[in-house]
Amino acid sequence: MGFTYKSPGRDKLFVVKHQGRLHAWLNDCPHWPGSPMAWRRDAYLNRDATRIVCSGHGAEFEIHTGRCTHGPCLGDSLQPVKLDIDAEWRIHAVIPAEASKLEDKG
Numbered sequence: 001m002g003f004t005y006k007s008p009g010r011d012k013l014f015v016v017k018h019q020g021r022l023h024a025w026l027n028d029c030p031h032w033p034g035s036p037m038a039w040r041r042d043a044y045l046n047r048d049a050t051r052i053v054c055s056g057h058g059a060e061f062e063i064h065t066g067r068c069t070h071g072p073c074l075g076d077s078l079q080p081v082k083l084d085i086d087a088e089w090r091i092h093a094v095i096p097a098e099a100s101k102l103e104d105k106g
């Protein structure tokens with residue numbers, strides 16, 4: 001599922017629940033920095049939901065590591081987003097500093 005941050009209309013990050021754990025990544029393909037991953041809202045996974053897939057050129061990424069295992073950015077990785085859970089079980093995303101700077105310029 002994707003989430004916006006400061007820029008409505010485009011997901012800044014997305015979260016995947018996989019094998020009982022949450023994994024969060026910036027919506028930014030390492031093959032073409034600045035390119036979003038999904039071809040439509042919340043479409044981040046392949047058909048059998050075993051890999052994250054970029055709609056740009058079909059790169060595939062492991063859900064739990066974000067490492068590209070197939071495609072033009074083989075060996076590169078998605079940028080992780082740290083998730084914190086507060087005392088009331090609300091989940092907060094900690095956006096990496098570099099990503100925040102880029103967002104503030106736009």
Ligand code: FES
Nearest residue numbers: 029031054056057
């Ligand atoms: S932009 Fe993601 S694979 Fe090319």
